Amino acid sequence: MAEIISMPQLSDTMEEGTVIKWNKKIGDKVYEGDILAEIETDKATQDFEIDVSGILLFIGVKEGEKTRVNDILAIIGEEGEDINHLISKSKKIQKEKKDKINKEDRIFISPLAKKMAKKIGISLSDINKGSGDYGRIIKKDIDKYYKKTKLKENKFHKKISHSSMRKKIAKHLTFSKFSAPHYYLFNEIHVDKLIEFRKKLNDKLSLEEKISFNDIIIKAVAQSLKKNPNMNVSWNEEEILFHSHIHIGIAVAIKDGLIVPVIKNSDQKSLLQISKEIKDKVFRSKSKKIQPEEIENSTFTVSNLGMYGIESFTSIINVPNSSILSIGSIMKRPIIKNSKIEIGNIMKITLSCDHRIIDGAIASNYIYSLKNYLEDPITILF
Template identity: 45%
Template sequence: MAEIIYMPKLSDTMTEGVVAEWHKKVGDPVKSGELLAEIETDKATMEFESFYDGVLLHIGVEKGKTAPVNSLLAIIGNADEDVKALIAGAGSGSEAPAEEKKEEAKPAAEEKKAEEVKAPASAPAAAAPKAATPVVSNVSNGRILVSPLAKKLAEEKGVDLSFITGTGEGGRITKRDVDHYVPYDAPARPAAASGAAMSESFVDEPISQMRKTIARRLAESKFTAPHFYLTISLDMDNAIAARKAMNSQEGVKVSFNDMVIKAVAMSLRKHPAINSSWLGDVIRRNSHVHIGVAVAVDEGLLVPVVRFADGKGLTQIGEEVKVLAQKAKEKKLQPAEWEGNTFTISNLGMFGIEQFTAIVNPPDSCILAVGGISQEPVVKNGQVVPGNIMKVTLSCDHRVVDGATGASFLQTFKQYMENPVMMLV
């Protein structure tokens, strides 16, 4: 009996997924536990295995397409089974992908029936730069080969089909070609009277699943959690000296970020009110310390978690953060590596940022924004001397944390950072 496979919910914040790759095609045999597809969530691209034995009878979401969680992803069953009723019963969520499949995978005989549009008359050589010459691979007998769906999409976007290279059969333009077209070689506007070439252009980039989730979660945090901010300056002279001494040992490499993580973790032990979450009906006081470390990736921001950070040494924290950051950039993080944070750190000091404020990362009640170390004149023993100052700003959810509570936490954090030996005992 045929079985329907639905788009899985692979993370706590996932509402829709993108099929990054199919490892099977329709008609292929599939075994339970065998890799079926790769699904791109809002945080990572994850492998998805089949739950059933049989033959892949239907693909409901083509590669590169988006579908909501619990919509029809595929059907597996016996080779001779009729699955039309199952597809129809799966709801309208599978109709669009099925239509796309039909659009993208027409047999060669139907390719010749694709709607054709007249190619525009060639313009004088001086009317456009050489780079803007229309492509010719999709032109047959003076007409442009284009699918109906691609033509409609091009009309909606105002795209000139003569500048798109078709990747379909015989150079035919498909919807995918229109979606991926970037008008960098579109003809420029006529030069102004002064002789200067002036033109306006823009590119609309589709919003990734990660960016959609970032927008939704941070908007919810900013507009539902009343934020307030506390900034403090740290004297980093002792931290610089301690780091230099530690890194002088063979095989040891400790960063200032590692020291911040350790100092935060130990401070949270003394201030459990900061290590808390607002759950609506209750405030959860976490006895464990899981530090989320914000990592910038191409599509946005991921927050892998260093678990039980208060019980780990500086070198162990450093090695773990390095591995997690690399996996984040490669989109290979697993749910257990990004879930469960009780506090978050965002460090932009390496980018030359001296001070900033961050938005609380739910379910945390606080996030620490860390700036870079800068040399400034400071007063020590009645003398003005050069000092190494680092500013940090604590963003707090006022529903959970009050001003005095946040200030007390920062004082403890300051003691650890200005006297790193305290973190080693």
């Protein structure tokens, strides 16, 4: 008997998925455990393993197209089996869902205003409610909005639809920014010893094992959290959660936005272990082969833009974390040493904190510990 294969929910936040590649074609024999397709979620690209056997009779989503979770993806059954009734039923259900959404999002607008908006290129969702009866959009509302935005002056080279990942990032960061009251602490780290420490380490390592500044920073961040457990916390409406483990998320730029692979139990790992794991997870993040469990359950996040020449910046907290550390580039600057002005290397850092749970004194003590580790990096090994 034919069975509908629906778009699976491959992550806890997935609302829709894009079929990147079909590994089978219509008419192929498939077996339980086969990888039927590669599906891009809001977090990563994953293999979709089926749990039935039979003949692939129908493909409901083309490569490069997306559909919502639980919509029809494929039909598997016996050779020559009539599946028209299943296709019709599935399409009817999907149409009813779409109609329901459209009904909820319906905007009331006069025919003239609608015609004007279409001609000018105004998205009605940007106005949503007009000044007419019961919020109806009328000509006056279109005129007002047009004058305000001056759409005639806007020119677009091209338009690209939001990817699932970009939508998820926007939703998550908006929630993070407006749910957690942010404040920021700034500091400068003298990194002459850090530079020398890294050089001595790398002189003894192979090319594949080379340690980056970011590797050392992650280790120092973890050691500082171990020394300041009140920073390794999360907020919920009933209680403060003190984490027994230290899992460091690393913000990684990819084609469609940002992903945060997690180095779990960072405080218990050596510099070489951290370095190797970061290299592997960054590579797989950029090729969208990272697994969902590898980008979940961080307790603290580090965002490093030093390699892009950024001097300093602030970051939005990656909730449910309560803080995020922003790392700028290493720069030569005049510094005062032994009452004399010398040229030294400094690195600016910014700590963003959730004021509901982390007070300024707690965050300041954390920065003090981190600064000591980075200015005398041999200490992170003990």
